[in-house]
Amino acid sequence: MSLISHSTLKHLRITFSFNLLPIFLFTLAITPQSINWIDALVLFFCWHFFIYPASNGFNSYFDKDKESIAGIKYPPKVTKELYYFSIALDVIGILLALCIHLTTAISMLIYGLISKAYSHPSIRLKKRPIVSWIIVSVFQGYFVFLVTYWTIHDIPISRLTTSMIQIPALLTTMMLMSAYPITQVYQHKEDRERGDFTLSLRLGVLGTFHFTALGFVITALGYVSYFFYYHDLQTMLLYLILMIPLLIYYIFWYQKVIKSIDLADFEHTMKLNRLSALCLNTFFLLLIIFNA
Numbered sequence: 637m638s639l640i641s642h643s644t645l646k647h648l649r650i651t652f653s654f655n656l657l658p659i660f661l662f663t664l665a666i667t668p669q670s671i672n673w674i675d676a677l678v679l680f681f682c683w684h685f686f687i688y689p690a691s692n693g694f695n696s697y698f699d700k701d702k703e704s705i706a707g708i709k710y711p712p713k714v715t716k717e718l719y720y721f722s723i724a725l726d727v728i729g730i731l732l733a734l735c736i737h738l739t740t741a742i743s744m745l746i747y748g749l750i751s752k753a754y755s756h757p758s759i760r761l762k763k764r765p766i767v768s769w770i771i772v773s774v775f776q777g778y779f780v781f782l783v784t785y786w787t788i789h790d791i792p793i794s795r796l797t798t799s800m801i802q803i804p805a806l807l808t809t810m811m812l813m814s815a816y817p818i819t820q821v822y823q824h825k826e827d828r829e830r831g832d833f834t835l836s837l838r839l840g841v842l843g844t845f846h847f848t849a850l851g852f853v854i855t856a857l858g859y860v861s862y863f864f865y866y867h868d869l870q871t872m873l874l875y876l877i878l879m880i881p882l883l884i885y886y887i888f889w890y891q892k893v894i895k896s897i898d899l900a901d902f903e904h905t906m907k908l909n910r911l912s913a914l915c916l917n918t919f920f921l922l923l924i925i926f927n928a
Contacts, residue, residue: 643712644721647696652707653688655913659777659808660684661920663785666804668928675736676788683780686729687744691751693722698755699762703826704902706819706909736787743783750775762827765835769816777809800866807858814851817844818908821900841900845890852886871923878919885911 660680664671692707697719701711726748734741753759754768761768782796782805795801820827820836821844827834836844856879863872885908892899 640721641715641717643715644693644718646708646712647693647714647718648689648722648725649692649696649707650685650689652909653684653692655909656688656776656780657684658811658913658916658920659780660784661917661924662804662808663781663788665920665923665927666785666800667789668924671788672790673788675790678732678736679740679784679787682729682733682744683784686725686732687748690722690725690729690748691754693718693725694752695755697722698757701826704822707906709902739793740783740787743779747775747779747783760832762832762834765833765838769813769835773809773812773816777812778805781805781808803858803862803866807855807862810851810855810858814848814855815912818848819905820844822902822905841893841897845893845900849886849890852883871926874922875919878915882908882911882915 660683664676696705696711697714699705700714703711705711730741730744730748733744750771754761754772761771782801785801785805786793786796817834817836817839820834821841823834824837824841827837839847856876859875860872863875889899889904889908892904
């Protein structure tokens with residue numbers, strides 16, 4: 637008898653959590669010379685193998701989706717095991733973070749509570765399009781970036797207020813604010829039936845594409861300015877080059893959706909997610925290597 641059922645394992649969506657890896661790598665890329673690599677490795681496992689999957693599983697349990705969700709085209713029926721397993725993963729992740737620092741563990745507890753408010757019926761941020769958009773983007777981006785940076789660099793918390801750290805932290809949130817609505821674009825039917833008025837549902841399919849395109853342009857300009865001012869021209873150009881595949885795919889997909897709205901579907905959205913993560917992860921990994 638297996639320790640965990642196939643349904644529970646699938647709903648944890650561990651591999652999908654790696655779409656958030658660029659945020660972690662960004663914190664490593666800024667000043668890799670001063671990193672505590674042991675703490676960085678522990679923190680990596682905390683976020684990507686425990687805290688993020690715990691949030692995925694918990695929200696899946698309360699959503700009880702029948703149609704495609706992020707990372708799963710055909711979601712299996714959820715069971716009570718998923719609920720308990722997601723709580724257990726949270727506890728393990730927080731205890732593991734406690735081995736690094738109490739503040740890190742408390743931060744992960746806060747993140748876990750906020751992420752669970754997204755789908756829990758007593759709060760269900762998912763019903764509030766603007767509030768959920770802001771809270772998800774701020775906590776998955778800005779908050780995670782600062783917690784990670786402070787933990788792996790072992791610096792006074794007061795140092796987090798410097799522009800060198802605040803700007804990239806804000807850029808991660810801008811990136812998520814741009815991408816968040818497009819990740820919901822294929823779920824309109826089920827969200828509408830369940831009464832979850834997501835931002836993408838409010839914008840409509842084409843409105844979501846236009847909103848995301850504008851957000852991507854503004855965010856890209858922010859990254860370009862940051863890398864040029866705080867790093868160098870070569871870093872800025874490398875970023876632009878590695879974003880080209882993402883831009884090409886987005887335009888290609890948009891043109892297809894204009895002809896057939898049904899192509900704003902799960903498959904194309906997941907391809908965009910994977911390509912975005914691949915481009916950003918490659919960029920930050922190269923930056924870590926070059927700056928080491």
